[in-house]
Amino acid sequence: MVRENEEAFHTALYEDLHRSRVETVLGEFSPILHEVVETYNHIDEWTKDIKPPTTATYQVMRPRIKPSPKGIVLIIAPFNYPLNLSLTPLISAIAAGNTVVIKFSESLPTVSPLVEELIAKYLDPDVVRVVQGAVDEVNELLKLEWNHIFFTGSTKVGKIIATAAAKFITPVTLELGGKCPIIVDPRKADFKVIARRILWGRTSNSGQVCVCPDYVLIPRTHQRQLVDALKEVYVEFYPGGPQTSDSFGRLVNSGSVKRITGYLEGSKGDVVLGGLTNASKDGDPKYLPPTVVANVLGDDATMQEEMFGPVISIVPIDSLDDAIKFINDRPQPLALYVFSHDSEFKKKVTRSTRSGAIDFNDTMTHAIAAGLAFGGSGNSGYGQYHGKYGFDTFTHYRSSLETPTWAEAVLSFRYPPFPSWKLKMAEISLLPSRFPFDKNGKKTLLSRIQSFLPMFLVIVLAYYYRRDIRARSPIKF
Incomplete structure (x- = not known):
């Protein structure tokens, strides 16, 4: 389905999100196709009965753990990566033997109907069905009893999903977001490389990625170096400006622009790159340029909620301990990024913080890296998927014993x-x-x-x- 309709997907994603083809290949096609191949290559192994280690007494009773389908799964997909974040869990759910209902985002008027049409064409309707709609349709779906719910979206909506699922004691996987921090160790730092990786992470899909870096913690003595490097990289990325570039996307709707604009208007930091525009008057209501706000404090307007747009804040700190305390005083992020070449520095951050994932000297790459589980921690959600982790998410591991009749002599006591x-x-x-x-x-x-x-x-x-x-x-x- 994906291979035969790549052009249609490219066109639809460009129409709804102004998404570049490179970003679609990296963020949509690549993880989906890898998931297909990984699952195909290992499905026989994953579905076999497991012979668990046990005591000698029970070895004669043929102890087994049988991977079993959970049943009927509801997948509620977001708008930001509508193919990857719907089809990747779908592959795992089908592999585990479940039937699936997928709810696509109402914010994508071109992509969502296209995927519904293709799923009906390529997949068995007795196995997969699609539901379109908005809040009312989701509320109706949540009144039904499911065997597993898989939701990707905001923490606010995730709490609603979990509450509804609790009525039926339904297991839930919540892939949520949060404000993902960056810690920069200025010693031996290549600020040009750091700036390039930060700006790439923040501007991919116009910042509408749950693992986008949201703010940077850096010693105040080196903030200027990072800002200068970001400005230099900005020109490299968008030599003619981001608004006319096919390499920079758009927000999903004008409401997102208004929301983020409100944060910027309320900020007491210094906008050193990008900023507010009158793009809506130019007939580009979903455009917001990549923006960097420096000298941001913890109570700033830009620090209150996940930005989910192309805006990054720089928070100057005095020490690594200050950075760790700043992170730990806030909800657990989906990802934490550390730029350092010092092993002790990295160890201290790792053992002193909690997050869904932790990357060193890059941003977001873990989300598409083969073999790694993807999932949150605390406020950023719970449960994991990708590869075998996804198969496990949608599988009930059913324990089994078979007691032979001749063992009656042993059991008579x-x-x-x-x-x-x-x-x-x-x-x-x-x-x-x-x-x-x-x-x-x-x-x-x-x-x-x-x-x-x-x-x-x-x-x-x-x-x-x-x-x-x-x-x-x-x-x-």
């Missing part, structure tokens, strides 16, 4: 009445759980021997039980 010898047998069954170490934490030979004793007893008792059956049975074995 669990039946009433309970004379003293049955208590002894029950105590023997605890031997595999004996600590394999002494009070000083050292492994002991006796504990290792004890762990094999129950299995030895099972074998002996099974032997005599089977021999007794042979003696009493008219059938010759």
Whole structure:
């Protein structure tokens, strides 16, 4: 479906978001096609019964964990990456054996109907259905009982989804956003490279990416260097200006422009790049230029909510400890970015903060890197997907035992009445759980021997039980 309709997707995404073809290939086609190939190559392995490690006692009972479908899945997709963030979880959900209903964004008048049409053409309607609409349709969907809900969007709406799901005790995956911070270590820093990677991360899809860098924490003595580098890179990216460039997108609607403009108007920081425009008067109501605001404080208007647009704030700090405290005083972000070449610096940030992901010396790349799980933490959501992690999200791992009849001799001690010898047998069954170490934490030979004793007893008792059956049975074995 994707390969045969690439041109149609390019056209639709450009119509709705002014999206460049390079961004569509990197942010939409690449992760989807990788997900298809990864799932195809491993589906037989992922769906096999799992033989779990267990104690010797239970080995004879054929312990298995059976990957099973959860049932009917609801996927509520966002507008910013409408193909990737709907089809990637869809692939995992189908691979796990589920049926799926997808709700696409009402903010994409060209893309959403196109994807609905193609899904109906390429996929079995008994497996996948599409629902269009806005808030009313979502509310109706949430009145139904689902076996799993997968939502990508804002934290505010995520809380509504989780509350509705709780009525049916429905498991939920929430892929939310938040303000993703950057910490810059100025020692040995190449500010040109840092600026290029920050501005790329902030302007991709016109800043409408849940893992976009939102603000930069940098020692105040080096803020000027970063600003100068950002200005230089800005000219490299958009030599004729971003408004006339096919490499810079648009916000999803004029309401988003108005919202972000309000943040900028209320800011007490210094706009050093970009800023407010009268683009709507020029017939470009969804345009907002890449904007950098320096000398921003923690209570600034630009720091209150996730920006979700091409605006980045620079917050000057005095030390790494100040940066860590600044991050920890706020909700957990979906991603944290650290620019440093010092291993101790990176270790300190890693162990002193929490986030959905942490990238070093780049922004956003982890979101499309093969083999990595994608998911939030705390306020930025919960649950993971991509590859095997996505398959696991939509799978119930069903434990199973098969107890043979001949094991009755071993199990008889669990039946009433309970004379003293049955208590002894029950105590023997605890031997595999004996600590394999002494009070000083050292492994002991006796504990290792004890762990094999129950299995030895099972074998002996099974032997005599089977021999007794042979003696009493008219059938010759």
